Amino acid sequence: MAVLEGLEPRSVFHWFEELCRIPHGSGNTRAISDYLAAFGRRRGLAVRQDALGNVILTKPGTPGYENAPAVMLQGHMDMVCVKEPDCPKDMAREGLDLAAEGDTVYARGTTLGADDGIAVAMALALLDSRDIPHPPLEVVLTVDEEIGMLGASGIDLTGLESRLLINLDSEVEGVFTAGCAGGARAEISVPVKREDFLGETIKISVSGLVGGHSGIEIDRGRANAVVLLGRVLYAALQEGGGRIVAVSGGGMDNAIPASAEAAVAVTDAEKALAVCREMERIFRREYAVGDGNVTVAAGPCQADALPLDADSSRRVLALLQCAPNGVQEMSREVEGLVQTSLNLGILTTDSDSVRACFCVRSNVNSQKDMLLQRLELLSGLLGGELSISGSYPAWEYRADSPLRALMTEVFTEQYGHAPTVEVIHAGVECGLLADKLPGLDGVSIGPELTQIHTPRERMHIASVRRTWRLVTETLRRLR
Numbered sequence: 001m002a003v004l005e006g007l008e009p010r011s012v013f014h015w016f017e018e019l020c021r022i023p024h025g026s027g028n029t030r031a032i033s034d035y036l037a038a039f040g041r042r043r044g045l046a047v048r049q050d051a052l053g054n055v056i057l058t059k060p061g062t063p064g065y066e067n068a069p070a071v072m073l074q075g076h077m078d079m080v081c082v083k084e085p086d087c088p089k090d091m092a093r094e095g096l097d098l099a100a101e102g103d104t105v106y107a108r109g110t111t112l113g114a115d116d117g118i119a120v121a122m123a124l125a126l127l128d129s130r131d132i133p134h135p136p137l138e139v140v141l142t143v144d145e146e147i148g149m150l151g152a153s154g155i156d157l158t159g160l161e162s163r164l165l166i167n168l169d170s171e172v173e174g175v176f177t178a179g180c181a182g183g184a185r186a187e188i189s190v191p192v193k194r195e196d197f198l199g200e201t202i203k204i205s206v207s208g209l210v211g212g213h214s215g216i217e218i219d220r221g222r223a224n225a226v227v228l229l230g231r232v233l234y235a236a237l238q239e240g241g242g243r244i245v246a247v248s249g250g251g252m253d254n255a256i257p258a259s260a261e262a263a264v265a266v267t268d269a270e271k272a273l274a275v276c277r278e279m280e281r282i283f284r285r286e287y288a289v290g291d292g293n294v295t296v297a298a299g300p301c302q303a304d305a306l307p308l309d310a311d312s313s314r315r316v317l318a319l320l321q322c323a324p325n326g327v328q329e330m331s332r333e334v335e336g337l338v339q340t341s342l343n344l345g346i347l348t349t350d351s352d353s354v355r356a357c358f359c360v361r362s363n364v365n366s367q368k369d370m371l372l373q374r375l376e377l378l379s380g381l382l383g384g385e386l387s388i389s390g391s392y393p394a395w396e397y398r399a400d401s402p403l404r405a406l407m408t409e410v411f412t413e414q415y416g417h418a419p420t421v422e423v424i425h426a427g428v429e430c431g432l433l434a435d436k437l438p439g440l441d442g443v444s445i446g447p448e449l450t451q452i453h454t455p456r457e458r459m460h461i462a463s464v465r466r467t468w469r470l471v472t473e474t475l476r477r478l479r
């Protein structure tokens, strides 16, 4: 017995429920991918399924729309699998236990995966329909978005005709996303030499910071513990005379570090400790608004490695003090949007190197390149090397977007007010798709989903109805 039967739009909820019977966590998408390919074949659609599991289903335009420009509908088939601690479900093997309550749908004890199952359900409902007028459709369903956009990254879009994209992976109704940042992970590795140094070893730590997401929270005035540590070390070694032994901090390149620490060998420990107390006072004043609880602590500790030599110590200080970090440029086109930023997220030391790993982002591809060049030049000056990985392109904002104009018109008629247009300083799949289909005009929308990626995830039924109405009316007008 279908739990969602009777909910409108019926076809969308029907396909959503079908999808929820098949386990489809990220990295476990073979079954759902095969299901989608079989769905297409049974209906005589053109089906492309690649080795990763991405599926592209193509359906001709309905009568009168045969020659209309093709539209890509897009979402990801994988979901984040999280459950309540006491939930016995094996999400790798069992389907979800759906339930409807009031205006919402949820899954008992687990994530619902409406992010992004609702996109797949809407696409299937359109592919299966006979009575909804639409232009030729190219439905692109990707795998493993949630673990690094792997599907969108590897998908081959050659031969696709669409230059209009409706992405269905947003979760705030009424918001049109019209651009996103590109990014990369960049690691500077500075080689170091060690030697004996007569002094007392002390440990210095910077902690108590708020931290946060290096994309969407980079402009909230929060301090970076690694950067503050660099300032403390510079001042302490200047005053107390000494050398760095080891530095470390943070844990993920895309999170603002909330703590960092160092071991240093100093000739005058008293002076160094006084400097630490003074720096705490300075930081609390500088960051009174965004990060007022920063703590700088220092005390004696055991030396478990030889200190760096004078030149190495100096180069590590230069790395920490001179590397760019935080917001680099705001957009002039979209008010309030951080256009270019980077975050020194991970600092580590081993016997012969100190490594700093950055998450670089920009909504303009050429500025991402600029930042990577700056990091490369800096690492060169420090005698080190830069390695870049996980690079993905920005989805650049188009001031002139015919699709957004049409969707805004339809939305305004249906809702009685205009949508909010947003550009975000984080990555979404549209960037990868736009990079592969130059000139792609896209908008990302979706129904209201709350608490995604948690077992409390809810999908709002009326919002699905309104979003479906927006999508189908937009398609009807794309003649």
Ligand SMILES: [Zn+2]
Binding pocket: 076, 115, 116, 145, 169
């Ligand atoms: Zn998603």
